[in-house]
Amino acid sequence: MIDPKFSAVAGTDPPHPGQRNALLPSAVSSAGRLINEFFEWFGDLGLFFWQVLRAAVTPPFEFRELFRQLDEIGSKSLPLVALAGAATGVVLSLEARYSLTRFGAKSLLPAAIVFSVIHETGPIITGLVVSGRVGAGIGAELASMKVTEQIDAIEASAVNPYRLLAAPRILACILMLPLLTLAADVCGLVMGWVAQALVEPISLHQFINSGFQGADFNDFLPPTFKTAVFGLIIGLIACFQGMRTRGGAEGVGRAATSSVVLSSLFVILADVVLVKFIIIFFP
Amino acid sequence: MDGSAPVVAVEDLHKSFGSQKVLNKITLAVRRGETLAVLGRSGTGKSVLLKLIIGLEKPDSGSVRIHGQDIAGLALDQMGKIRLKMGFLFQHAALYDSLTITQNVAFPLRHHKKEMSESERSDRVRNLLAEVGLGGDDLEKMPSDISGGMQKRVGLARALALEPDILLLDEPTAGLDPISAAEIDELVLKLQGEHHMASIVVTHDLHSAKTIADRLALLNEGNVVIEGSFEDLQKSHDKFVKEFLKHS
Numbered sequence: 001m002i003d004p005k006f007s008a009v010a011g012t013d014p015p016h017p018g019q020r021n022a023l024l025p026s027a028v029s030s031a032g033r034l035i036n037e038f039f040e041w042f043g044d045l046g047l048f049f050w051q052v053l054r055a056a057v058t059p060p061f062e063f064r065e066l067f068r069q070l071d072e073i074g075s076k077s078l079p080l081v082a083l084a085g086a087a088t089g090v091v092l093s094l095e096a097r098y099s100l101t102r103f104g105a106k107s108l109l110p111a112a113i114v115f116s117v118i119h120e121t122g123p124i125i126t127g128l129v130v131s132g133r134v135g136a137g138i139g140a141e142l143a144s145m146k147v148t149e150q151i152d153a154i155e156a157s158a159v160n161p162y163r164l165l166a167a168p169r170i171l172a173c174i175l176m177l178p179l180l181t182l183a184a185d186v187c188g189l190v191m192g193w194v195a196q197a198l199v200e201p202i203s204l205h206q207f208i209n210s211g212f213q214g215a216d217f218n219d220f221l222p223p224t225f226k227t228a229v230f231g232l233i234i235g236l237i238a239c240f241q242g243m244r245t246r247g248g249a250e251g252v253g254r255a256a257t258s259s260v261v262l263s264s265l266f267v268i269l270a271d272v273v274l275v276k277f278i279i280i281f282f283p
Numbered sequence: 284m285d286g287s288a289p290v291v292a293v294e295d296l297h298k299s300f301g302s303q304k305v306l307n308k309i310t311l312a313v314r315r316g317e318t319l320a321v322l323g324r325s326g327t328g329k330s331v332l333l334k335l336i337i338g339l340e341k342p343d344s345g346s347v348r349i350h351g352q353d354i355a356g357l358a359l360d361q362m363g364k365i366r367l368k369m370g371f372l373f374q375h376a377a378l379y380d381s382l383t384i385t386q387n388v389a390f391p392l393r394h395h396k397k398e399m400s401e402s403e404r405s406d407r408v409r410n411l412l413a414e415v416g417l418g419g420d421d422l423e424k425m426p427s428d429i430s431g432g433m434q435k436r437v438g439l440a441r442a443l444a445l446e447p448d449i450l451l452l453d454e455p456t457a458g459l460d461p462i463s464a465a466e467i468d469e470l471v472l473k474l475q476g477e478h479h480m481a482s483i484v485v486t487h488d489l490h491s492a493k494t495i496a497d498r499l500a501l502l503n504e505g506n507v508v509i510e511g512s513f514e515d516l517q518k519s520h521d522k523f524v525k526e527f528l529k530h531s
Contacts, residue, residue: 148377149375153371156369
């Protein structure tokens with residue numbers, strides 16, 4: 001049975017004036033609560049970042065855990081990132097060939113692939129693939145530790161959980177994202193060349209020469225290093241969502257999902273800002 | 284027990300979660316070599332009290348003093364220095380599930396006794412595990428591969444790793460069969476005799492409390508209803524105390 005309070009909203013009964021008056025304050029208070037939760041989330045995230053930053057820059061440093069995370073986040077994400085980069089290179093090659101041929105600019109194909117891959121598709125594909133794989137992994141792992149009181153046990157053992165758990169994961173994300181982006185770029189370019197060479201033979205040397213003609217370091221370094229910001233976003237959000245989880249297995253699932261959704265969303269939003277920033281400062 | 288200053292002193296402690304009042308004006312003190320059992324029904328805030336004492340929860344008002352130092356407002360690293368002298372056994376042991384039993388016990392040593400060589404650490408871990416009755420092939424197992432009773436023993440060994448002055452035990456016998464529960468009680472008594480710590484044991488098991496504690500405090504609806512020896516509880520005319528003793 002539908003709650004009479006919601007029947008008007010569900011459309012089963014037209015609301016009478018008294019009901020309409022009762023629904024309005026409840027909708028306003030729901031909206032108010034949502035806005036409040038939104039700002040509270042940002043406030044808590046800021047405090048969490050401050051705690052992690054303070055723990056990360058003061059000794060003792062958890063190098064052992066950092067190296068473990070570099071392996072976990074870096075080398076174990078490499079096949080997936082490489083595959084995604086390769087697939088993007090092929091798609092770009094096929095699409096660009098079709099479009100450029102229509103406009104009689106087929107000779108620009110290598111440059112179009114190179115610039116698309118290193119400027120945007122390589123970095124963003126890497127950011128999204130890593131936020132899916134690593135964001136879910138970190139979120140679920142830390143959430144599971146939280147609900148089984150393992151994080152409390154770490155704290156009770158006089159070990160700072162921000163230093164042991166969050167800082168190495170976030171730092172590993174920051175360090176590995178640019179390297180993974182390089183891998184995605186290389187795979188994208190090689191497979192872009194393969195896709196083109198299969199249709200119209202061209203040597204790799206010729207493809208690279210033609211593609212990178214007129215390119216300089218400003219075309220390559222800022223877009224690659226902007227992924228360090230993606231790494232910060234992915235690591236920070238996944239650790240935050242994991243370490244604030246409550247409520248058993250359901251909470252773990254929620255933390256994993258929200259880590260992926262929020263980190264992917266913020267990676268895309270950050271990309272908008274960073275692209276504009278790069279255009280202004282690295283023309 | 285002596286007339287020295289309390290190692291743990293809790294004064295006028297209040298704690299609520301949202302609208303639910305969990306602890307209301309709790310005052311307790313424990314001295315070196317003394318064991319206090321905190322009894323009460325499920326959900327009366329016994330575990331919350333332990334978490335407030337070790338600083339995992341923050342009180343709404345009131346104070347917790349460890350060795351005379353108020354822990355309110357201490358930063359995580361400052362609180363860490365105080366926690367070095369405290370051991371905590373969690374209700375479900377809270378062992379690190381990605382580490383073996385040996386690695387679990389070695390965890391506090393690895394982080395706080397960096398001057399120890401690998402072999403010294405290994406010897407210390409084996410001694411701690413032997414102290415709680417564990418040895419042989421079990422030591423390299425993962426926490427998920429051992430029984431609940433064994434997990435509690437490992438948790439106890441980990442809590443003792445840094446030779447604490449204060450031992451906090453959250454339901455050490457909960458979920459165990461009577462024989463394992465009695466073994467844990469004997470173990471706690473033995474460790475208490477050897478290490479002379481100030482211990483606080485949270486339990487709803489009156490038999491266990493009677494066996495291991497010098498004093499008992501009974502909580503109801505966030506208040507300490509009575510504090511004293513088991514005989515004091517038996518002599519009490521309070522309705523809740525009588526009911527609790529009747530059903531225990």
